[in-house]
Amino acid sequence: MTVVDERRPTPGAPPADPAIQKNATERKRRKRRALFRRDRTLLLMVLPALVLTALFAYVPIVGNAIAFQDYSPYVGMFENPWVGFANFERVLADEAFWSAVRNTLTITAFQLVFFFPVPIMMAILLQGLLSPRIRSLFQSIVYLPHFLSWVIVISIFQQILGGAGLLNQFLRDNGIEAVNLMTQPDTFLILVTSQALWKDAGWGIIVFLAALSAIDPSLYEAAAMDGAGRRKRMWHITLPALRPIIILLLILRLGDSLTVGFEQLLLQRDAVGAGAAEVLDTFVYYSGIQNGDWSYAAAAGLIKGVISVLLVLGANKLAHLFGEAGVYQKS
Secondary structure, three states, rough: OOOOOOOOOOOOOOOOOHHHHHHHHHHHHHHHHHHHHHHHHHHHHHHHHHHHHHHHHHHHHHHHHHHHHHOOOOOHHOOOOEEOOOOHHHHHOHHHHHHHHHHHHHHHHHHHHOOOOHHHHHHHHHHHHHOHHHHHHHHHHHHHHHHHHHHHHHHHHHHHHHHHHHHHHHHHOOOOOOOOHHHOHHHHHHHHHHHHHHHHHHHHHHHHHHHOOOOOOHHHHHHHOOOOOHHHHHHHHHHHHHHHHHHHHHHHHHHHOOOOHHHHHHHHHHHHHHHOOOHHHHHHHHHHOOOOOOOHHHHHHHHHHHHHHHHHHHHHHHHOOOOOOOOOOOO
16 A cells, blocks of 8 residues: 655646645745734844844854964954964864863863762752752852852852961961962862852752752652652652753753863962863963964864864764753754
8 A cells, every 4th residue: 555645746746736835825924924923022022132142152253264364463354364274283283282171171071070960969959858948048048159250259269278268277276287279289170179069059959959840749649659768769750850951951061061160260270380270261361362372272262162062962962862852853
């Protein structure tokens, strides 16, 4: 038996009536106009955001052309001599660039292991153990540091862990040798992760608490009636419900992984040295802004952008393999 797809014309069949095609096109046009009239207020509200995004996110992409030039800011951008991939060859042959790559990947991997799971565990703990009033109070307290700038956050850590900070004052008062943890390259990885955890864990808790609030309480009640303990309920109900948001945030985190807090690391780079704190963003900043090698810095930044896109695509593909939607659906 042959199945005919009614959406496609049968081979050899006469062409569709032009009047029918015209009517179908007119119906689609009327439908679009009706949708525009219905949503025109929302479209006007989002228009400023679209304009700003275009001006500050998409128009500057044209500036990546300087990565293929011997660029000078005193000459028009398209009047500089083109050098092809010479700047990329310089970047890939520079040991300082690969040192920045190693530091970036090390910090990213460390924070994925020790920072990313913390908001999940704290959200599950708050949801299951505390009353709504205590939960709201604790949530507000841990979310407050998210509104502080990195300058303030690092200043607070300096007042506590610095050479003249509270910790060292306590150690000196008790006859113990003081240690300035803010200038130790060996512990810098732990320091930046602790700072990120203190500043941004509260935001992650709110996201996961919102996902937990969408779980049907009857699922927990049914599981409890079947004899499932707290651990089994968490494993078979809570974590599967959180899996989509965990995978989505993980994809977004991987896409932003090569950034790893530019301002946070820039403010502490001189204290611990470039060997520990130099990452790709600070490498681009010092190469381009400080040293004036604009084309070289643009090439390094373009390499970083390509790698970030590949990380997002790979993570999104992995999400599809797990049966999740990811950032975008498969076509």
